[in-house]
Amino acid sequence: MADATHENKTPPAAYSRFKAFVFLSVLIFAILGGSWWLRERASAAAPQVMKTAVNPPQTLNTTPTTVGWKADIGVPVLCYHQIVTDEQYRAKPTPYAVTVKQLKEQIDWLAENNFYTILPDELLAYVRGEKKLDFSNGKRPIVITFDDGNNDFVNYAQKILDAHGYKGVLFIYPTYIMARKQRSMTWAEIQAVRKAGHAIESHTMWHPMLSTMSDAEQRAQFADSKKILDAKGGAQVRHLAYPFGVYTAASLKLLQETGYASAYTTFHGGNQVGENPYLLRRFLVVKGDNAKIFAQKTLARSLPLKLLNSQPGAVVEGAMQLKVGLPPELDDSAFKVRVFSTAQKFSYEPKTGTMTIELKPSKKRLSALEILYKEDGVEYRANALFNHRRDRVAKSAERKTRKKKHKKRRHTEDT
Ligand SMILES: [Zn+2]
Numbered sequence: 001m002a003d004a005t006h007e008n009k010t011p012p013a014a015y016s017r018f019k020a021f022v023f024l025s026v027l028i029f030a031i032l033g034g035s036w037w038l039r040e041r042a043s044a045a046a047p048q049v050m051k052t053a054v055n056p057p058q059t060l061n062t063t064p065t066t067v068g069w070k071a072d073i074g075v076p077v078l079c080y081h082q083i084v085t086d087e088q089y090r091a092k093p094t095p096y097a098v099t100v101k102q103l104k105e106q107i108d109w110l111a112e113n114n115f116y117t118i119l120p121d122e123l124l125a126y127v128r129g130e131k132k133l134d135f136s137n138g139k140r141p142i143v144i145t146f147d148d149g150n151n152d153f154v155n156y157a158q159k160i161l162d163a164h165g166y167k168g169v170l171f172i173y174p175t176y177i178m179a180r181k182q183r184s185m186t187w188a189e190i191q192a193v194r195k196a197g198h199a200i201e202s203h204t205m206w207h208p209m210l211s212t213m214s215d216a217e218q219r220a221q222f223a224d225s226k227k228i229l230d231a232k233g234g235a236q237v238r239h240l241a242y243p244f245g246v247y248t249a250a251s252l253k254l255l256q257e258t259g260y261a262s263a264y265t266t267f268h269g270g271n272q273v274g275e276n277p278y279l280l281r282r283f284l285v286v287k288g289d290n291a292k293i294f295a296q297k298t299l300a301r302s303l304p305l306k307l308l309n310s311q312p313g314a315v316v317e318g319a320m321q322l323k324v325g326l327p328p329e330l331d332d333s334a335f336k337v338r339v340f341s342t343a344q345k346f347s348y349e350p351k352t353g354t355m356t357i358e359l360k361p362s363k364k365r366l367s368a369l370e371i372l373y374k375e376d377g378v379e380y381r382a383n384a385l386f387n388h389r390r391d392r393v394a395k396s397a398e399r400k401t402r403k404k405k406h407k408k409r410r411h412t413e414d415t
Contacts, residue, residue: 069272069274069302069327072270072273073140073270073299073301074270074271074275074302075118075133075141075142075271076270076271076283077142077143077144077264077280077282077283078143078144078282078297079241079264079282079283079284079285080144080147080285081096081146081150082152082183083098083099083150083152083153083156085099085100095288096284096286096287097286098286098289100156103160105291106289107163107164107166108164109291110164110298113138113140114137114140115140115142116134116139116140116142117141117142117144117161118133118142120143120169120199120239120261121199121261123143123271123280124239124261124277126141127262127271127272127273127274127277127280128273129274143282144167144169145170145171145241146168146169146171147203147241148171148173148203148207149170149173149184149185149190149203150183150185151184151186152183153170154185154189154192154193158196167197167198167199168198168199169239170185170190170198170199170200170201171202171203171264172185172190172200172201172203173205173207173225173243174225174228174229175205175206175207177190187232190232190234191233191234194233194234194235195234200229201237201240202225202226202229202239202260203240203243204222204240205228206221208243210243210246211246211365211366211387215250215254218248218250218251219254219257223258237260239260239261239262239263240260240263240264241263241264241282242264242266245265246385247263247312248314248315249311249312250313251263251278252313256278261277263279263280264280264282265282265385267281267283267368267383267385268281268283268381268383269283269302272302274304278312279312283297285297300381303327303371303372303373303380303382304326305325305384306324306326307323307324307325308325309321310386312384313386314387315386315387315389316367317388320358320359321356322356322369323354323355324354324382325353325355326353326354326355326373328350328351329350330350330353330375332347332350334373335372336371336373336374337355337370337372338372339362339367339369339370344359346358355371357369363388365387365389366387367385368383368385369384370382370383
């Protein structure tokens, strides 16, 4: 994820890229998160809904477009970055930070509302349909994740989770630990956290935007980060969180080849049985989230989606007639289809569940497609990410990498 501290963590030569990262990630989160929460805020109070026990489907489905998806409320995944004291926040307000007080209130609220934590291995088994989770008597599984490797986790978050026997997941990028920043965890802390039962997983090697990288570069990001976290952090890394929530079609395959079993995006919603394990949904918790917004995030519902004539993270050049598979027999007047909050023309075939969307050409680096479906006051949501102009972006990334290597060499020679 992007946050203000990346300024210190990013290699200096990548500063201009960092600025582009911040811009893009702010754009993604502002548009995806902002528009959605504004709508959510207007809807009925959520915590009461929590009291209604929602049972998992009787028969576990392995395909996303089969019936039973509405009954699968799914497993939400929360994403935290920095946990700061009120004083720290006042001194340096950062949008991705949450205060210690806020975190305590949120975690206490989860405990009061029958949430129990699970780790990525269990979530993976659930979405694969291999393991049932306990939804009885209003119980709800949840995954609580912390990105980057900030020592706020050991300083503040760990105690708060411990009070309820909760376990967290830390997505760490090793260059941050190796840089020994003021806020970065030490390898000893990472080992202790792992021994205490929390999961240590990968956030790539140095937090790049994967869409700017060649396949070989991506492969190195996945393989190297796993290797070093396993060796120095005592981890057994099998899962990854995409930096900035950005991935390419190649990312999914490369992750599989380098020993990863699942990966997390930044698209909202509960993870249902049949979900693509390399496109797990996860949402940011930010300073602006009040108690109601936080509760609503944990209740976000999902619409299963299958790309029929494209791949997740694929490069789309120019206009495209995109075909997606959705559950059949839905009311086509209850859909909203958007790319970055701009409405898109679409048609839905109720018999097959096939939706055809006219994607307009885009000058942006990437597009986030959003499909919303409202039924009985409940909003279900699906997302997909597409990249654009890969060649140009990849070329500029190569140039920057060359420059960086050159600078690094000079730096090494100097010291
Ligand atoms: Zn991050």
